[in-house]
Every structure is written in C-alpha cells, then in structure tokens.
Amino acid sequence: MQSTESETVLLRPGMLAAPVGCPVRWCRSTRARRVSLRIDPRAGEVIVTLPMREARRAGMALLTTHAAWVMQRLAALAPAVSLAPGAEVLLGGRPHVICHDPSARGGAFLEGATITVTGQLEFLARRVKDFLRAEAKRRIAVLADGHAATLGVKIRAIRLKDTRSRWGSCAPDGTLAFSWRLVMAPDWVLDYVVAHEVAHLRELNHSPRFWAHVETLAPDREAAQDWLRDNGPALLRVG
Structure with missing residues (x-):
C-alpha cells in the first residue's frame, strides 16, 4: 500500500x-x-x-x-520533450520531426524523417505515442524471433511497458517485456536489450554461460550498456 x-x-x-x-x-x-x-x-x-x-x-x-x-x-536532466507539432523525437537513434496534417488520414505514419500525424490536434500526442509503441512492438518482435531461433528457445509472449528503471525483463514462463521507449534508441542498442532478454530463456541468471549467449547474439553489448547509461534517462523525458 x-x-x-x-x-x-x-x-x-x-x-x-x-x-x-x-x-x-x-x-x-x-x-x-x-x-x-x-x-x-x-x-x-x-x-x-x-x-x-x-x-x-x-x-x-x-x-x-x-x-x-x-x-x-x-x-542535469535532459529537457522534457512534449509530443507536439515541430518537436523532434528519436526513432532508431535518429531525430524525426512531428508534423501535424489534420486533412490527411491514417493516424500517424512515417515519411522519411517525419512522423506525420492526422486528425485533430488534441489527439496528436496520443497518436504519436501509439505509433511509437506499435513500431517498438514490430521491431522488437523481429529481433526477438531471430535471436530465439539462434538459441533454439521459444518466446511465450512479448509485452510492452513504460517502466522507469528496467529496459527489459524475462519471466519464468517465457514472457518477455520491454520498455516501448527503446524504439528511440539506436538499432544496435535495441538489439542488445532484446538479445539480453532472449538469452534469459536459456539462462534465467547472469552466469558466465548467460553472458556467453549474449555475446554471441549482440557483440556490441558493452557499447550498448554505455549508451543506455548515458542517454537512457533522456528517453524517459519524452512525452
């Protein structure tokens, strides 16, 4: 309580x-x-x-x-970023500008380095966040399936969360959970976090065997850990 x-x-x-x-x-x-x-x-x-x-x-x-x-x-906190027209948000580590086009249709979609959002302005922030969550789910699923095939393990389900301290987790029943905000990180950083959690399906611990699996799946793990330590808090300031 x-x-x-x-x-x-x-x-x-x-x-x-x-x-x-x-x-x-x-x-x-x-x-x-x-x-x-x-x-x-x-x-x-x-x-x-x-x-x-x-x-x-x-x-x-x-x-x-x-x-x-x-x-x-x-x-020292990064400035808060509001999901509003003209704001820049990262996608795959690259800045994308939010553009409001009320006359268009389709909710929110990607056009080059622009995230175009349709409909009324009052729904823009929610639609951008929904778009980012959907993109995160799509990218994570592709990476997770590939890593699971490499290790010969089975994923029960993938969940998206908005956690404050953990980027990912693996439950004993094989369910993987990830922060949707990882979609804003560079692709190789996202890949490391996904590889980390998939490796837990083989070793639900942090033993040398576990880290050996991670190294096989994501050789850039140390650089990815450094990136998350230095830049991860800024991702929490978006939206």
Whole structure:
C-alpha cells in the first residue's frame, strides 16, 4: 500500500546559495523500512519514500542534507520533450520531426524523417505515442524471433511497458517485456536489450554461460550498456 503527495519544497543547495524550489513527491509505503530519496527522471522530481509511521520532518532532514546533490541531479536532466507539432523525437537513434496534417488520414505514419500525424490536434500526442509503441512492438518482435531461433528457445509472449528503471525483463514462463521507449534508441542498442532478454530463456541468471549467449547474439553489448547509461534517462523525458 502506498500514498503519494506532491509539492514544491525550498532547498538551499549551498551555505551561501539562495533557496531554490524543488519538486518533491512524498510517498508513504508499508514496505519501506527507512527514509530514502531518489530522482524520477521522467517526472523531473525527487521522490522521498517514508515508512507509514515516519514523520515528514525525517524526509526533510534527508532532503536538506543532500540538497546540493538533489539540485545537481535535477539540473542535469535532459529537457522534457512534449509530443507536439515541430518537436523532434528519436526513432532508431535518429531525430524525426512531428508534423501535424489534420486533412490527411491514417493516424500517424512515417515519411522519411517525419512522423506525420492526422486528425485533430488534441489527439496528436496520443497518436504519436501509439505509433511509437506499435513500431517498438514490430521491431522488437523481429529481433526477438531471430535471436530465439539462434538459441533454439521459444518466446511465450512479448509485452510492452513504460517502466522507469528496467529496459527489459524475462519471466519464468517465457514472457518477455520491454520498455516501448527503446524504439528511440539506436538499432544496435535495441538489439542488445532484446538479445539480453532472449538469452534469459536459456539462462534465467547472469552466469558466465548467460553472458556467453549474449555475446554471441549482440557483440556490441558493452557499447550498448554505455549508451543506455548515458542517454537512457533522456528517453524517459519524452512525452
């Protein structure tokens, strides 16, 4: 069980610095055993988690102690990208411009480096996101089927999610799940994540045998891991 509440808190990031407004989401959780804080890169706010009976002043004390770190992390976040006409979004690691054409038909579709969206403006953001999810599902399915054939394993199902911390997962029943936002990453990065999860169908662990399968399927895994570490948070800021 968890309850949340958001507000702007004034923090002083340095002894001589002026107070700065910091967006904070307070979360009370029955599972929490101690006060903790983390940055939510998608929402651009700090999440302070409190045990159910812990006073909020304990969270404020933690925020105050780590004020400089918190403000630095928030300032380092990539700018939020709204799904609006003229905005650029990545597809396969390449920028594509969103173009609104209300007189056309077809929902949303790709034309070169343009994502054309039809219909009323109020539906544009949803249609762009639906297009990206559909494109992610199509690309992931092709990659997953190829890797599964190489390893001689069977995929039960592929699910798309919008997770904040995990790009992919593999369930014991053979169901693979991926963040739809991976469609914005370069193709070789997407390929690595898909290969990683398909390899779990052979080894549901991170043993040397597992990594050997990954290396066979995606030789660029180290570069892909670096790309996700450096650029992954920006993907969470889209939409």
